[in-house]
Amino acid sequence: MKKTKYICEKGLPFDEVGAKICFPLIKKIYFKKSKYQKIEIFDLKFWGKALYLDGVLQTTKRDEFIYHETIAHSALFSHNKPEKVLIIGGGDGGTVKEVIKHKQVKEIILCELDGEVIKASQKYLSEISKKAWQDKRLKIIIKDGKELIKNYLNYFDVIILDLPDPSENAKSLISNSFYRAVKNALAKNGIISVQSESLTNQIGLASLINRNLKKVFKFVRLQRVCIPSYQAGEFSLTLASDFNLDSIKIESLRKKSKGFDLKYYSPEIHFSSKILPLYLKQKIGE
């Protein structure tokens, strides 16, 4: 019998617990060293196609919907009338795939720094993006999100920060000043949805994001998500807004989400994911 090969994630940036997760490998499908990072796509046994950036797993076919449904729908359903959506990062197309399910949305801008991620995803990860790239409402801009955001004032209803871990020397995308620029680009009652890291492995980083968001937005609501392919533990995605996120009623979410094709997100999950156990509240400083 052939011995199973495993692909093990290298240590996460800002990792505090040193756990490693390994997946059974079928084969490597793609490799490129772009201007910004090492891009790899593997075919994993059980998990399907998987994207790694600089050795850190971003998404797998098997469980991508958990991350992408939460980051997109928790914000879009919380907004009264989401018409203009900006995604910063998200080059795999998974978030776009969820956003396009909202018929109300008229304009989607995907701003990705690294065009090579989009190219690779379009070619090899269509199981994750599905019809995202064909949607007529989508405009792709290859640019640093920090630059693009300066061009907009009171414009977007929802901004999704679908970003990888910040590199050791580049915490600028989780800084106060970036969040302030994001807030300026939001229209009235706009909502942002943020990849806010692992509460198990990167609690220092997750707390920093939480603190910085709180300096800029009146309402910051962290959501627990269990994403099996991410390293051991509790993962988080966060909503932030000056709009009162606690005023949202479950009946309203039920009405809005009726008929949507969803496997993870639901109005019930929307609320239950906000309940933190004491040990996580203490860690995050809430």
Added chain:
Amino acid sequence: MKKTKYICEKGLPFDEVGAKICFPLIKKIYFKKSKYQKIEIFDLKFWGKALYLDGVLQTTKRDEFIYHETIAHSALFSHNKPEKVLIIGGGDGGTVKEVIKHKQVKEIILCELDGEVIKASQKYLSEISKKAWQDKRLKIIIKDGKELIKNYLNYFDVIILDLPDPSENAKSLISNSFYRAVKNALAKNGIISVQSESLTNQIGLASLINRNLKKVFKFVRLQRVCIPSYQAGEFSLTLASDFNLDSIKIESLRKKSKGFDLKYYSPEIHFSSKILPLYLKQKIGE
């Protein structure tokens, strides 16, 4: 710089996704091949002392409270007057440590098949059991739980099945007939609390437990728990009873749990952990 050594879990029994989790090792503390299994205790970096049975991680100092608080308190707080408690398995003492926090409880029987697990835990895992072994209400019986349970009729208020994964050929502790024997040993309005496996890695096994419990008990309520040291994914613990578990009010749990020293379990978590996303409902057959 010395290279970090890792200890990787061997494949779980009934594993369906082939992910492996590895932890940074400081040193091996204990090893014994008992009559039933290979018992190992390691000191892990970040995670502290950890117990492995037959190569499968049972508990670590860092996150044991998540499992033990949930399996003990979700049942004990759901019961009106828990006085007699039986734990089958649980040789590490972590569940006993939680049960003794309930002053109402008058009698605790710990029935563990493998006395060597208790001996090793008493010697090396006192950070997990704390004062459990000194509690005067506790009686330890070294015996097969299937045998012990036959001696009791309408006796226990709460029975906790704190069992490791069943071995390939020994599913008898998750069978209908065992659950029926457990039910016979329960007093009126008694509740059982069951380790019901990973919803990510062992969904076949988790579904089987769920189906079998439903054949025997009127109310079966699965709870999602994220236990970081367990392999990638969603873990579950289940309550089952003929008593209406849905009749429990949050106010009652708040009143009962006031003043308890808890880091994970709370009345809010009690309810939110029962909310399943659609994909898990479908997997488990709910």
